[in-house]
Amino acid sequence: MTAQRIVVKIGSSSLTSDEGGLNRDKIRFVANELAALHASGMQVLLVTSGAIAAGFRRIGYRARPKLVHEKQAAAAVGQALLMEAYQEAFAAHGITVAQILLTRPDFGNRGRSQNARRTIEELLKQRVLPIFNENDSVAVDELKFSENDTLSALVANLVKAGGLYILTDMDGLYTADPRKAPDAVKIGRVDIISEELYRIASGAGSSVGTGGMRSKIEAARIAMQGGIPTFVGRASEPGDLLSAVQGEGKGTYFTSSLQSLSAKKHWIGFLAVPQGTIVVDAGAETALLRGGKSLLPAGIIRAEGDFHSGDVVEVAGPEGGILGRGVSQYDAWQITAVAGLGSEEAMRRVEVPRVEVIHRDEWVATPILKEAGSRE
Numbered sequence: 210m211t212a213q214r215i216v217v218k219i220g221s222s223s224l225t226s227d228e229g230g231l232n233r234d235k236i237r238f239v240a241n242e243l244a245a246l247h248a249s250g251m252q253v254l255l256v257t258s259g260a261i262a263a264g265f266r267r268i269g270y271r272a273r274p275k276l277v278h279e280k281q282a283a284a285a286v287g288q289a290l291l292m293e294a295y296q297e298a299f300a301a302h303g304i305t306v307a308q309i310l311l312t313r314p315d316f317g318n319r320g321r322s323q324n325a326r327r328t329i330e331e332l333l334k335q336r337v338l339p340i341f342n343e344n345d346s347v348a349v350d351e352l353k354f355s356e357n358d359t360l361s362a363l364v365a366n367l368v369k370a371g372g373l374y375i376l377t378d379m380d381g382l383y384t385a386d387p388r389k390a391p392d393a394v395k396i397g398r399v400d401i402i403s404e405e406l407y408r409i410a411s412g413a414g415s416s417v418g419t420g421g422m423r424s425k426i427e428a429a430r431i432a433m434q435g436g437i438p439t440f441v442g443r444a445s446e447p448g449d450l451l452s453a454v455q456g457e458g459k460g461t462y463f464t465s466s467l468q469s470l471s472a473k474k475h476w477i478g479f480l481a482v483p484q485g486t487i488v489v490d491a492g493a494e495t496a497l498l499r500g501g502k503s504l505l506p507a508g509i510i511r512a513e514g515d516f517h518s519g520d521v522v523e524v525a526g527p528e529g530g531i532l533g534r535g536v537s538q539y540d541a542w543q544i545t546a547v548a549g550l551g552s553e554e555a556m557r558r559v560e561v562p563r564v565e566v567i568h569r570d571e572w573v574a575t576p577i578l579k580e581a582g583s584r585e
């Protein structure tokens with residue numbers, strides 16, 4: 210999966226030690242790997258973790274802090290240390306780097322995300338290498354990514370990258386966490402993100418990592434649905450990242466399943482922050498996922514949250530699984546008033562421009578499917 214524009218994500222576990230503090234050799238290694246691709250003419254964007262892990266010792270905490278304000282303070286110190294280390298490591302290759310700190314709502318706001326995209330395009334035009342992290346010191350807890358896997362998938366979608374490379378301390382996804390199950394088998398390729406995949410992937414393996422394989426699968430899912438193939442694996446020897454880009458990496462390849470979505474559907478499906486949830490019955494679930502239909506009041510069980518007409522909402526099935534996202538044409542209270550009713554009756558009860566609660570042109574399905582991926 211050789212592409213001209215790629216996003217590489219590197220996790221805390223690959224940059225720092227369990228005791229905290231940056232490992233400069235590891236930073237130099239990452240810079241060398243990325244510089245080689247940059248020199249070949251590729252556009253390389255880096256999403257890096259490590260601010261909290263880099264900062265907590267310097268600030269005086271003995272272990273990675275758990276309280277929000279302590280994490281935010283550690284990140285404020287660590288982010289500066291992180292960028293200083295990258296700046297030095299990339300300068301050795303004559304590469305200028307830029308820092309871009311984002312929060313989840315930045316992706317949901319069309320103006321802000323378009324602005325960020327324009328800035329990124331200009332940096333790439335000038336051959337600057339953009340380095341992203343979550344803006345940990347200001348991010349509101351409930352909206353935080355916490356791990357950077359999801360952030361990397363959203364950045365990849367934002368810039369329409371040709372590939373996403375999530376580098377970690379494990380050489381791919383296994384049938385179980387190899388730290389706990391030594392006879393686990395590596396999965397070389399995944400075509401469909403299944404419920405089973407989520408089951409075999411557990412949380413972080415080290416005390417500095419946060420998301421574990423679960424958040425990497427979620428990131429791969431977001432990227433795949435944006436049409437972006439994703440690699441999850443390890444780069445520990447010189448040339449490993451190049452091998453990964455050439456399709457021969459030490460890791461798991463997630464193929465892309467979707468054709469490129471329109472800009473509007475892309476925003477609905479991956480960038481907008483949902484303002485609530487509409488829970489639908491089994492009939493509506495089938496109509497949305499397999500029938501290519503719009504969502505009508507008859508199939509709705511209830512609305513959750515205080516959203517308004519024009520907001521993006523998640524749609525959940527009767528058992529709670531998220532089916533996708535769409536733009537609601539109704540306020541939440543209007544849905545409450547018409548849930549389960551036939552279309553004519555619904556139109557009598559509330560004043561809405563058209564009966565569809567979510568029109569199929571403003572709907573993006575993102576279900577977790579039941580089929581399993583292929584094994585190596």
Ligand SMILES: Nc1ncnc2c1ncn2[C@@H]1O[C@H](COP(=O)(O)OP(=O)(O)O)[C@@H](O)[C@H]1O
Nearest residue numbers: 220221222377383385386411414418419420421
């Ligand atoms: N099924 C699995 N296959 C491989 N690794 C797994 C699996 N389940 C959990 N893990 C754990 O996920 C860890 C990587 O995630 P994490 O610690 O969050 O790293 P990072 O800081 O790179 O994001 C591995 O060290 C491993 O212990």
Ligand SMILES: N[C@@H](CCC(=O)OP(=O)(O)O)C(=O)O
Nearest residue numbers: 220221259260261357419420
């Ligand atoms: N934004 C945070 C990321 C937290 C984190 O550990 O993420 P990850 O290593 O991707 O699981 C930081 O820089 O510390």
